Amino acid sequence: MATVLCVDDEAAVGVILEHTLSKLGHRPLLVSSVEEAMRVAASMPLDLIIADYRMPGLTGLDLLGLLKKEGYRVPVIIMTGYSSIEHAVTSIKTGAIDYLTKPIRAETLEIAVHQALEVVRLRRENETFRREILKIRSARALVGDSAPFRRVMEIIGTVAPTRATVLLQGESGTGKELFARAIHDQSPRHDSPLVTINCAALPDGLVESALFGHEKGAFTGATVRTAGAFERAHTGTLLLDEVSEMRLDLQAKLLRVIQEQEFERVGGSQPIKVDVRLIAISNRHLKAEVDAGRFRSDLYYRLNVMPIQTPALRERMDDIPRLVQHFLHRLAEQQSAPMPAITPETMQLLQRYSWPGNVRELANAIERAVILSRGSVLQPSAFDGHLQEAGAAAEVSRTAAPAPAPPAAADPAEPLPFDLDAVERRAIERALEATRGNRTRAAKLLGISERTLRNKLNIPKTQALFTARRQD
DSSP: EEEEEEEEHHHHHHHHOOOOOEEEOEEEEESHHHHHHHHHHSSSSSSSEEEEEEEEESHHHHHHHHHHHHHHHOEEEEEEOOOOHHHHHHHHHTTEEEEEEOOOOOOHHHHHHHHHHHHHHHHHHHHHHHHHHHHHEEEETTOOOOOHHHHHHHHHHHTTTSOOOEEOOOOTTSSSHHHHHOOOOOTTTTTEEEEEEEEETOOOHHHHHHOOOOOOOTTTTOOOOOHHHHHHHTTEEEEETTTTSOOHHHHHHHHHHHHHHHEEBTOOOOEEEOOOEEEEESSSOOHHHHHHHSOOOOHHHHHTTEEEEOOOOOOGGGGHHHHHOOOHHHHHHHHTOOOEEEEEEEHHHHHHHHTTHHHHHHHHHHHHEEEEEEESSSSSGTTTTOOOOOOHHHHHHHSSOOOOOOOOOTTTTTTSOOOOOOOOHHHHHHHHHHHHHHHHHHHHTTTTTTHHHHHHSSSHHHHHHHHHHOOO
């Protein structure tokens, strides 16, 4: 049952409205002036208002203005006995949800009321979804107060209101995607979509379609026209994750879209104009990729309008206590359990570890410790087997599994070569030796994806190098 306020100075119209609304199962309230309507609106929640266009004194349009001024979000249906297109347009522009002409017919009124109440339902549902989304976002909030963290947040606060393209670079696990979301949330585009594309996760044949969309019949399996990421991000933000993994030919197309703000779907010939703010993410130094010939220099300079380097966790160790409390609170909410405490010795242990996997590794370590811990207090023993540095592992437990040997330091008598490819090959060789050939762990040490490492191992020069090493 909805509470519907009817505002009309004609008693006969009020009788019709009351009878029809009661028959539909709603609760009608009758008043004859805008002043009375505003008093009722202030005294109780209303689901819908039906008001006459013309009344002595203040009119239905005046009522719309007063409701908006006082902050009442109640849908209003305007009625009038002087039907005209001009009246209808004026009513809708002023904020009315619908427009009815007198004499009021029960069937027409029923349809208008049903549609207006559906809008109310959708608004409430949307508000609920927004609260849930904010709750989810707060669970993945940026946490910190160290000097490096504050510097990055200051830069984000400065660049977010602009249209500038942002390039976020940093090690894996430093929260680059969260920083990107903070830029979007603080921008004028925050009510528009943030669309994310992971350039490394998509098969090569689907990257172009994912970015630009495709027409029906553009390729086998394209049974319908599909909008790409640029089209879906119109008026919003497009986040390109692991942009360094994009093919060179697609880099040229991406450059054109950035320059012209238009593109064509795969299999199409009609240019599509878009308004998109671009944020690119890379855990590799794109300038080094440019120098090595794996990334276009012109695209690099287009993306590098506003570069932001996300700090590694070892550079912001003062933030570890805050992060630990944040992760513990989040886990307690997820598991509907009391939040565990943590001893000072455990906190000191966590602050001594260098966290090569950064914030992501810390979050995983906390979750694992909470799951495996039998008490309500996290002791140092809760992190047995995770902290792999020699000193930390010895303090955690004498029975902890030995950590893999760290990469051997470069021989000081052997200077590093100036050729970037040679430096890269040496780094890959050291990482594989340190992990005994485990590619997943080697990629983690190198700060790159396993797919990238696999591609690099397929380069002829690199293959030849490791073949020669194995023969030795």
